[in-house]
Amino acid sequence: MAQDTEQPRVLIVIPARYASTRYPGKPLAELTGADGVARSLVRRTWEAACQVEVEVEGAARIVVATDDDRIATACAEFGAEVVMTPESCANGTERCAAALAALGGQYDLVVNLQGDAPLTPPWFIEDLIAGMLRDGDAEVATPVLRADGAALNGFLEDRRNGRVGGTTAVFDRSMAALYFSKEVIPFTSERFDDAAPTPVFHHVGVYAYRPSALEDYLGWSSGPLEDLEGLEQLRFLENGARLLCVQVDARGRQFWELNNPEDIPRIEAMMARMGMS
Known part of the structure; x- marks a missing residue:
């Protein structure tokens, strides 16, 4: 990666789309913390990004990228910088590319902190940036977290209930991604205690891209795997890009994405147990 200093110039983008197919208005859905105060999902994600800004030198700019005036207004009220991006952006990766272009493109890495993961600890993003700096061949990187028995059982329960x-x-020995799925892979017939480690890795929906990877992504059409799974990162794999999986440590923190309205009480319960306001 071409740069003149040891510290990268990092742009953290929080893509926020109102018209979600599964959960319209999701960025403005409210989560109540352990202190009893409700804050919107996009605000909690921005607050998580602000912790990274303090702890990682070079992560100097955080923006919310949206195409919706309601989200833009809400973000302005709590002090976030907003970049308006086209409604035609099909996913968060395309919205990050649009935000980078709108801001002039003067960054070495772009981090996509998706707005449905408010429990993302700052060290996940720090480790992600460090992984990209170590692996000069990686065009994209994303964190993976070894699922314990409780997380795996949660995945399996969701599948049984049609959620x-x-x-x-799954990834190879060099940590290059082989595949991502909304199904539970790899298959295991073994059952695990809640605290036991499992062979299943939970994909954490955060990405770091080199700007050239975002440019390439816009030039590719979606492939059959991306269309079937509804997972934007599969476009990189279908076109032979090296996508680095960076294993992260939860350090006792619980983690879950907000994909459905039913996830709100689950995440609020996690926040209460962890004492997160």
Whole structure:
């Protein structure tokens, strides 16, 4: 990666779309913390990004990228910088590319902190940036978290009830991604205690891209795997890009994405147990 200093110039983008197919208005859905105060999903995600800004030198700019005036207004009220992006952006990766272009493109790495993961700890993003700096061949990187028995059982319960829950990932010995799926992969018939480690890795919906990877992405059409799974990162794999999986440590923190309205009480319960306001 071409740069003149050791510290990268990092842009953190929070894509926020109102017209979600599964959960319209999701960025403005409110989560109540352990202190009893409700804050919107997009605000909690922005607050998580602000912690990274303090702890990672070079992560100097955080923006919310949206195409919706309601989200833009809400973000302005709590002090976030907003970049308006086209309604035609099909996913968060395309919206990150649009935000980068709108801001002039003067960054070494672009981090996509998707707005449905308010429990993302700051060190996940720090480790992601560090992984990209170590692996000069990686065009994209994303965190993976080894699922414990409780998380795996949650995935399986969602499937049994017809819900789309978390995404799982498999990768090779060099940590290059092989596949991502909304099904639970790899298959295991073994059952695990809640605290036991499992062979299943939970994909954390955060990405770091080199700007050239975003440019390439816009030039590719979606492929059959992306269309079937509804997972934007599969476009990179279908076109032979190296996507690095960076294993992260939860350090006792619980993690879950907000994919469905039913996830709100689950996440609020996690926040209460962890004492997160």
